[in-house]
Amino acid sequence: MERNDRTICATGRDRGGQVILFVLAAVLALLAAILWLADLHVAVLGKDKTQNAGDAAALEAARWQGASLNVVGELNLLHVLALAAGDADAAETISEAAVRASFAGPVAGAAAAQQAAKLNGAPANDDFTEFVRERALVVRRGYGRQLGGEDAMPEPWPGAWGEYSSMLDALADEGVAAGPDNAAFFDDPSGSHILLNQGFYAAVLGRSWCWFHWAAPTLLDDYAGWSWWPPLPPEDDEPPASSEFLSLHLRTAEFSGGDLAVMPGLPEAFAAEGLPDPFSEGFPDEIAATNPAPGFLLYRPSRWGAWETMRDPSFPIEGKLKPEYDYAGADAAMRVENPVRRLTAPEADAGTLVWTGAAKPFGSLEDEGGGAEPPTAVPLVLPVFEQVRLVPLDAVAMQSGGAFDLAWRRHCREHLPKYLERGTGALVAGCRYCRALERWEAPSFRLAGSRWLATNSWKCTVSPPGGGPGGGSRHAH
Numbered sequence: 111m112e113r114n115d116r117t118i119c120a121t122g123r124d125r126g127g128q129v130i131l132f133v134l135a136a137v138l139a140l141l142a143a144i145l146w147l148a149d150l151h152v153a154v155l156g157k158d159k160t161q162n163a164g165d166a167a168a169l170e171a172a173r174w175q176g177a178s179l180n181v182v183g184e185l186n187l188l189h190v191l192a193l194a195a196g197d198a199d200a201a202e203t204i205s206e207a208a209v210r211a212s213f214a215g216p217v218a219g220a221a222a223a224q225q226a227a228k229l230n231g232a233p234a235n236d237d238f239t240e241f242v243r244e245r246a247l248v249v250r251r252g253y254g255r256q257l258g259g260e261d262a263m264p265e266p267w268p269g270a271w272g273e274y275s276s277m278l279d280a281l282a283d284e285g286v287a288a289g290p291d292n293a294a295f296f297d298d299p300s301g302s303h304i305l306l307n308q309g310f311y312a313a314v315l316g317r318s319w320c321w322f323h324w325a326a327p328t329l330l331d332d333y334a335g336w337s338w339w340p341p342l343p344p345e346d347d348e349p350p351a352s353s354e355f356l357s358l359h360l361r362t363a364e365f366s367g368g369d370l371a372v373m374p375g376l377p378e379a380f381a382a383e384g385l386p387d388p389f390s391e392g393f394p395d396e397i398a399a400t401n402p403a404p405g406f407l408l409y410r411p412s413r414w415g416a417w418e419t420m421r422d423p424s425f426p427i428e429g430k431l432k433p434e435y436d437y438a439g440a441d442a443a444m445r446v447e448n449p450v451r452r453l454t455a456p457e458a459d460a461g462t463l464v465w466t467g468a469a470k471p472f473g474s475l476e477d478e479g480g481g482a483e484p485p486t487a488v489p490l491v492l493p494v495f496e497q498v499r500l501v502p503l504d505a506v507a508m509q510s511g512g513a514f515d516l517a518w519r520r521h522c523r524e525h526l527p528k529y530l531e532r533g534t535g536a537l538v539a540g541c542r543y544c545r546a547l548e549r550w551e552a553p554s555f556r557l558a559g560s561r562w563l564a565t566n567s568w569k570c571t572v573s574p575p576g577g578g579p580g581g582g583s584r585h586a587h
């Protein structure tokens with residue numbers, strides 16, 4: 111609170127400062143709403159109970175992702191105003207508030223999604239709840255541990271890991287009914303690997319040789335035993351700037367006044383929000399020296415790229431996807447598992463219905479000609495996210511390490527490292543993915559695939575399901 115008092119003294123002198131304070135108060139009220147409001151009016155009718163619960167949870171989660179992005183966007187604009195007013199203290203406070211919002215908002219969204227799932231009949235899932243509690247422990251004990259005098263995982267703000275793990279504990283206390291299936295854990299592998307691709311295991315178990323033809327054409331012939339595999343990709347080394355659950359996929363960067371003055375779309379953004387134009391009287395480049403860390407929040411380009419190429423044709427926008435909506439980025443995939451007595455779903459163990467609902471916040475910017483373009487046309491996050499829609503699950507980017515598909519996650523995190531170190535002897539009985547690897551290790555199995563493809567690959571006319579022109583689905587890669 112001390113810092114806020116200082117901010118008031120430092121910025122209350124001129125008009126620009128008063129505007130900052132006014133809008134900051136408004137944004138803090140919005141933040142409070144994000145943290146405490148849990149009033150839900152979600153109803154999806156006409157589908158089975160599990161699907162209703164998953165879809166309702168995903169819509170609610172995506173709504174909060176959109177709200178969180180908007181709060182971050184407001185704070186980015188305030189940050190520019192603070193810099194224009196030469197107030198480094200305010201800029202620092204605002205910048206830190208934006209990073210906090212990018213953690214607190216999505217976790218609050220995950221909590222709201224639980225209520226949506228429960229209102230639609232999904233019971234709390236003990237395995238999910240236990241998993242969230244385990245994650246809280248990993249954050250508290252693991253991320254903050256010291257490695258060579260430094261935190262294993264850099265803290266996005268002082269005390270962040272303590273606060274963040276408490277949020278996860280609070281989520282677990284209520285009982286988790288819907289697991290965010292596209293959670294992006296900071297200690298997950300950052301790249302792809304065939305052993306982290308569920309399609310590989312499905313192809314082995316189902317003898318789907320065409321999968322190899324499309325996804326890994328030389329693997330059947332090249333493979334020479336478990337020590338042949340390249341090592342698993344390392345953890346992502348970019349400092350975390352958004353929650354693991356329902357991540358907004360943001361990063362931080364500092365900009366000079368000169369950078370900001372020439373950034374297209376920014377003057378329009380101030381006008382749209384009814385804020386004064388900080389660029390009207392020039393924006394001296396020396397301001398750069400006063401722009402404190404962590405800086406502004408930006409869309410992470412590796413996650414906010416074009417979406418058109420990987421979309422499912424059943425995406426519920428008729429005709430061609432509008433160019434202003436052609437971006438990936440923040441989305442919510444909420445998994446609900448309902449135990450049933452007689453029904454089974456193909457993707458689940460007998461006796462469990464599984465549904466993962468997917469939804470995404472959408473927004474657009476106005477371009478110079480009065481048309482619309484994607485929010486990512488301006489690198490800074492801006493408050494433009496206005497609607498939420500269900501999207502096909504295949505359109506959602508999944509982490510390769512697995513999230514709330516707990517059997518898959520256990521295989522990736524616990525079984526694979528041992529297998530890569532010690533070979534087939536380390537495979538675990540009772541794990542279907544380990545069973546696939548055991549089958550894969552038999553030379554006769556791979557030879558059968560090779561032989562079949564040598565004469566039958568012309569039959570592989572259809573690329574793996576969910577794939578766009580590039581082939582392959584984003585789901586579970």
Ligand SMILES: [Zn+2]
Pocket residue numbers: 520521522525526538541542543544545
């Ligand atoms: Zn396994």
